[in-house]
Amino acid sequence: xxxxxSPKLALFAALSVIGANAHHQCSPxxxxxxxxxxxxxxxxxxxxxxxxTNGELWTDxxxxxxxxxxxxxxxxxxxxxxxxxxxxxxxxxxxLTNWDSFFGGSYDDAQWVILALWKxxxxxxxxxxxxxxxxxxxxxxxDMVAAQWDDTCNGGVWWSSAHTYxxxxxxxxxxxxxxxxxxxxxxxxxxxNARKEYGWLLNSGMQGPDGLFNDGLNLNTCQxxxxxxxxxxxxxxxxGLGALYVADGFNATFLQQAQVSLDATIHGSLTDxxxxxESCDDAQSGGSICDKDQQLFKGIWMKHVxxxxxxxxxxxxxxxxxxxxxxxxxxxxxxxxxxTDDVGSVxxxxxxxxxxWGPQASASGLEAVISVAKYxxx
Numbered sequence: 001x002x003x004x005x006s007p008k009l010a011l012f013a014a015l016s017v018i019g020a021n022a023h024h025q026c027s028p029x030x031x032x033x034x035x036x037x038x039x040x041x042x043x044x045x046x047x048x049x050x051x052x053t054n055g056e057l058w059t060d061x062x063x064x065x066x067x068x069x070x071x072x073x074x075x076x077x078x079x080x081x082x083x084x085x086x087x088x089x090x091x092x093x094x095x096l097t098n099w100d101s102f103f104g105g106s107y108d109d110a111q112w113v114i115l116a117l118w119k120x121x122x123x124x125x126x127x128x129x130x131x132x133x134x135x136x137x138x139x140x141x142x143d144m145v146a147a148q149w150d151d152t153c154n155g156g157v158w159w160s161s162a163h164t165y166x167x168x169x170x171x172x173x174x175x176x177x178x179x180x181x182x183x184x185x186x187x188x189x190x191x192x193n194a195r196k197e198y199g200w201l202l203n204s205g206m207q208g209p210d211g212l213f214n215d216g217l218n219l220n221t222c223q224x225x226x227x228x229x230x231x232x233x234x235x236x237x238x239x240g241l242g243a244l245y246v247a248d249g250f251n252a253t254f255l256q257q258a259q260v261s262l263d264a265t266i267h268g269s270l271t272d273x274x275x276x277x278e279s280c281d282d283a284q285s286g287g288s289i290c291d292k293d294q295q296l297f298k299g300i301w302m303k304h305v306x307x308x309x310x311x312x313x314x315x316x317x318x319x320x321x322x323x324x325x326x327x328x329x330x331x332x333x334x335x336x337x338x339x340t341d342d343v344g345s346v347x348x349x350x351x352x353x354x355x356x357w358g359p360q361a362s363a364s365g366l367e368a369v370i371s372v373a374k375y376x377x378x
Contacts, residue, residue, distance in 0.1 A: 025073055026378035029329065032341075033369040034078075037070055039341040040366060041079070044359035050087040052359035058109040059296050061088055061116040063363040066303070068119040069370055072126060080127075083120045092117050092137040099141050105161025107145050111173035114138045114145075118180065135184070142181055145174060146193060153222035155200040167216030168206045168233045171197060176240035179247045194244050201237070202257075211264030213237060228279055231270050232297040234261040235304035242311030255312050259320075262305065266324050272348040274324065275331040276301060283335075283346045285353025292360050295345040299364025302328060306371035318375055326376035328368050336365060 040063070044052045052060050064086055067079040083089040091097045092113075103110045117138040121131035148157040152166065157174050159165040178194035181187070205224045207213050212234060215227035241258035245251060264270075271277060276298040280290040290297075305325065309318050328347065336344040336355065343365025344355030355361075 024374075024378075026373045026376070029369060029373035029376070029378065030070075030074055032333075033070055033366060033373060034074065034076075035341040036337075036343060036362065036366045036369060037067060037079070040359065040362040041067075041082075043340075043342060044362065045082070047085065050085050050090065054292070055359045056292060057088070057103075058106075058112040059292065059360045059363065060086070061109070061112040062296060062300065062303075062367075063359060064088060065112075065116040065119040066363055066366050066370065068116075068123040069303070070366070071123055072119075073370060073373060077127070080123075083116075083123075088113060088116060089120065089134075092120070092134050095133065095136070097137065099137075099144055100161075103141075103144075106159075107148055107157060107161075108159060108167075108170040108173060110141050110145050111170070111177050114141050114177050115173075117141075118184070139181065139185070142177055142190075145177070149193075149196075153204070153217055153219065155196070156204065156217075157197075159216070165216055165219070168201075168213045169215075169230075169236060171201055171204075172213070172233065172236040172240055175201060176236060176243055179240060179243035182247045183243065191247055194240075194247060198241070198244060198254075207261065210268055211260045212268060212270070213261060229270065230294070230297050231265060231276055231278060232300040232304070234265040234270070235301040235308065238262050239304040239307035239311065242308040246311050255314070255317065258308055258312075259317070262308070262321065265301065266321075274327045275348040276328060277348040281346050281348060282354040283349040283352050287354055289354065289356060290345055292358060295356055295358065295360040296364045298328075298347060299367030302371040303367040306374055309375050322376050325372050329372040329376055332365050332368055336361075 046053050117134045121134045124131040156166045156171050159167045159170045175197040178190050182190035212229040214224050214229050218225040238258035241254040245254040280288045282288045331347045335350050336347050343362045345361040346355040
């Protein structure tokens, strides 16, 4: 059962999230984002299926979120009909959707969809349109994820219904969705879950001595499994902590903690000459190749840094990351952006046959440019 304090409060809560986005936007950069989105939609969007060609559920959810984020930034309505006509949107609008079946037991996918439904709600709220069914669906999905918390490894939600893995991204998302659900509804159960998740993540051992979050836990030992530290893990935790900062009385500790993994990203093994680089990225042909999931990670880092800075609402913190965000834009334009405005997966160096092309790589580039338009030098 989902309780809003009142319809007006629910609307205020949704609009307050948008209100956090009231920040100067760089028009030339937004113009580039608009061009990238246009190419993404014309090249990869399949209107018949309401999905992206060669896309996946969670990557499609992120891309739908990105289009709303873009329209909120530009003030235009270019993609106003995309969400309602997407297969994700149609499921969100159907009160009878069987979400267990829809997600197939994938609880990280479920939370990417929650974030998409919320951003769709924000866009609709900003245009004076109804979004109540999207919100209702998002909270139904949330309850499904919350039920996956148990005492294995002293807490945390499971990555999937198979109950074989507890990992960073699913729990970082649970921190974010819990804190943000509280801000949207003022139901204190969500805030309690966010606090609980924060405590568990902090003590889970997934954040290594270098400040980076590894992929997950070894269930036999409940210790860090030493697997890859991906870029997106380092920023989703930050946006979650930013939301908790606002939800829990503006406790600056959460902002300080958020910057640990962001700083570790910038100054550690996840960059090449100040540009984000996944361990699977290789500009040369014949080398390692990031799969479709991994091609989206860098853009998610950029998007969730934007969200973190929105929540923080602190000029000094924004200034701290502004230059690095700008470096990503320069790299994308120099190394990954085609004349057609499609974007390749490799940012750190000119493509020599190793860059991958598809809706995930394109959306990743779009996420980067939207973030830069807001928080990097114009």
